[in-house]
Amino acid sequence: MTRKPKPTPKPELGSEERGRFAYDALDRTIHERARLGIMASLAAHADGLLFPDLRRLCNLTDGNLNRHLQVLQEAGLVEVLKEGQGRTSQSTSRLTRRGRAELAAYVEALERVVQDAAAARQALDGAHVAQRSASPRPGWST
Amino acid sequence: MTRKPKPTPKPELGSEERGRFAYDALDRTIHERARLGIMASLAAHADGLLFPDLRRLCNLTDGNLNRHLQVLQEAGLVEVLKEGQGRTSQSTSRLTRRGRAELAAYVEALERVVQDAAAARQALDGAHVAQRSASPRPGWST
Numbered sequence: 001m002t003r004k005p006k007p008t009p010k011p012e013l014g015s016e017e018r019g020r021f022a023y024d025a026l027d028r029t030i031h032e033r034a035r036l037g038i039m040a041s042l043a044a045h046a047d048g049l050l051f052p053d054l055r056r057l058c059n060l061t062d063g064n065l066n067r068h069l070q071v072l073q074e075a076g077l078v079e080v081l082k083e084g085q086g087r088t089s090q091s092t093s094r095l096t097r098r099g100r101a102e103l104a105a106y107v108e109a110l111e112r113v114v115q116d117a118a119a120a121r122q123a124l125d126g127a128h129v130a131q132r133s134a135s136p137r138p139g140w141s142t
Numbered sequence: 143m144t145r146k147p148k149p150t151p152k153p154e155l156g157s158e159e160r161g162r163f164a165y166d167a168l169d170r171t172i173h174e175r176a177r178l179g180i181m182a183s184l185a186a187h188a189d190g191l192l193f194p195d196l197r198r199l200c201n202l203t204d205g206n207l208n209r210h211l212q213v214l215q216e217a218g219l220v221e222v223l224k225e226g227q228g229r230t231s232q233s234t235s236r237l238t239r240r241g242r243a244e245l246a247a248y249v250e251a252l253e254r255v256v257q258d259a260a261a262a263r264q265a266l267d268g269a270h271v272a273q274r275s276a277s278p279r280p281g282w283s284t
Binding site: 016018019021024028033036037040041044046056057058060103104111113114117119120124127 | 160161162163164165168173175178179180182188198200201202242245246249252253255256259260261262263265
């Protein structure tokens with residue numbers, strides 16, 4: 001059996017590092033969409049939010065909000081203060097110092113995603129201008 | 143039993159709409175971190191990417207990349223072109239027109255998250271300046 005030479009990678013790939021688009025800095029605890037909403041709500045209300053207000057802002061059910069708050073508390077990102085007992089009890093949630101720091105790091109990683117997308121769009125626009133009169137590549141459905 | 147009056151909401155909450163931080167526009171198909179990496183990789187390579195290159199850029203295993211590509215294909219966001227057979231076959235993935243449009247909408251929603259976080263941080267900085275000499279609130283662990 002003859003060994004065929006492997007296809008050479010495209011030039012631009014050689015300059016890109018492994019995991020360039022792995023986005024490891026997007027912490028999964030915060031990245032989950034409902035939890036991201038909770039974190040953003042609490043960031044916008046430094047004094048904390050009562051449970052019903054947080055539920056309303058994030059459009060979550062009691063059960064979902066409780067479950068996600070539990071995850072965020074266990075990760076040390078959110079603290080919950082319970083006041084009163086029984087029917088008159090209230091629980092107020094707010095970000096911990098660590099929660100604020102990790103949200104800031106997360107948002108920094110998000111900014112990179114936004115920048116990557118903007119750069120890709122700009123490159124695509126440039127390519128469209130350059131290839132406007134070129135024939136379409138065969139084999140693609142669109 | 144006497145009915146206690148309900149606590150009145152804080153002023154700023156009255157002006158915020160329900161679901162203000164629900165971030166429904168963060169499409170869950172794209173939001174999953176590995177898939178976001180795949181979408182961003184493909185957006186940056188308009189001609190498509192060979193499977194090994196995509197795997198390297200996203201730092202995924204064969205199995206994970208296959209699974210996520212399947213989800214993205216089923217959602218109509220990515221198309222995969224297979225060329226050749228057996229050991230010499232190659233598969234190239236790229237975004238569909240719909241994939242590009244949905245990624246753009248997703249990134250627009252991300253930008254809102256980034257703006258929300260920036261506004262929250264600005265407000266917090268302002269509050270810190272105003273309350274620098276105030277005593278800490280009781281009951282919080284931090």
